[in-house]
Amino acid sequence: MKLQLALDRMTRDECLSLIQETYEFVDIVEMGTGVIKEYGMAIIREVHSQFPGKTLLADMKTCDAGKHEAKQAFEAGAEIVTAMAFSADRTIEEMLEVAQEYQGIILIDLLGIHDVVRVKELYALGVRHFCLHKGKDMQSTNHLAKAEDFELVQGLAECTIYIAGGITQETVHHFKDTPIDILIVGSGITGAKIPAQAAQHLKQEMQNIN
Numbered sequence: 333m334k335l336q337l338a339l340d341r342m343t344r345d346e347c348l349s350l351i352q353e354t355y356e357f358v359d360i361v362e363m364g365t366g367v368i369k370e371y372g373m374a375i376i377r378e379v380h381s382q383f384p385g386k387t388l389l390a391d392m393k394t395c396d397a398g399k400h401e402a403k404q405a406f407e408a409g410a411e412i413v414t415a416m417a418f419s420a421d422r423t424i425e426e427m428l429e430v431a432q433e434y435q436g437i438i439l440i441d442l443l444g445i446h447d448v449v450r451v452k453e454l455y456a457l458g459v460r461h462f463c464l465h466k467g468k469d470m471q472s473t474n475h476l477a478k479a480e481d482f483e484l485v486q487g488l489a490e491c492t493i494y495i496a497g498g499i500t501q502e503t504v505h506h507f508k509d510t511p512i513d514i515l516i517v518g519s520g521i522t523g524a525k526i527p528a529q530a531a532q533h534l535k536q537e538m539q540n541i542n
């Protein structure tokens with residue numbers, strides 16, 4: 333199981349220092365949608381050039397113009413690019429084609445998807461990376477990522493499953509015996525008093541449930 337650090341709602345300088353501080357405990361660095369909206373592909377290029385050893389994810393949350401947006405992010409140095417599950421099939425297909433060209437990954441964000449039918453359609457299109465996700469606004473009404481969310485992706489062969497949504501070192505144990513591949517944590521690290529310590533504790537907890 334890998335740990336992905338999500339960098340949301342922060343400045344360029346805060347992003348760079350958080351990556352530096354947590355570097356040894358984090359496997360994937362996610363540049364959040366809001367950060368990308370603020371700084372564009374320049375922030376992807378900068379993080380890629382300063383931290384070439386880290387897998388970089390651009391949380392583009394693309395839902396249209398998929399070919400162009402996937403190309404933008406892969407060109408800038410991202411290895412993983414996100415798209416929304418509700419996007420048109422053509423958008424997903426074109427993004428998967430671009431990913432193949434760049435030997436990258438398209439991660440489908442299942443935010444708002446409750447129907448296994450859509451997940452199966454995406455699988456049939458060739459999607460193999462899925463993110464179970466409870467969004468920031470839903471979290472404020474106590475909708476957090478939970479073990480039951482895995483029902484949506486049950487039985488999909490050869491897939492990589494990510495989970496996100498208000499996960500902290502205190503809640504990691506809820507995911508014992510679930511097939512998580514990538515645990516995504518944002519505020520649980522970025523909002524901690526000592527982010528490096530939070531990332532280290534998360535890593536330890538992850539080993540305990542593995």
Ligand SMILES: O=C(CO)[C@H](O)[C@H](O)COP(=O)(O)O
Nearest residue numbers: 338496497498499517518519
């Ligand atoms: O994609 C996101 C928001 O849309 C976040 O990156 C993801 O939810 C993780 O952040 P947190 O742990 O703070 O929920």
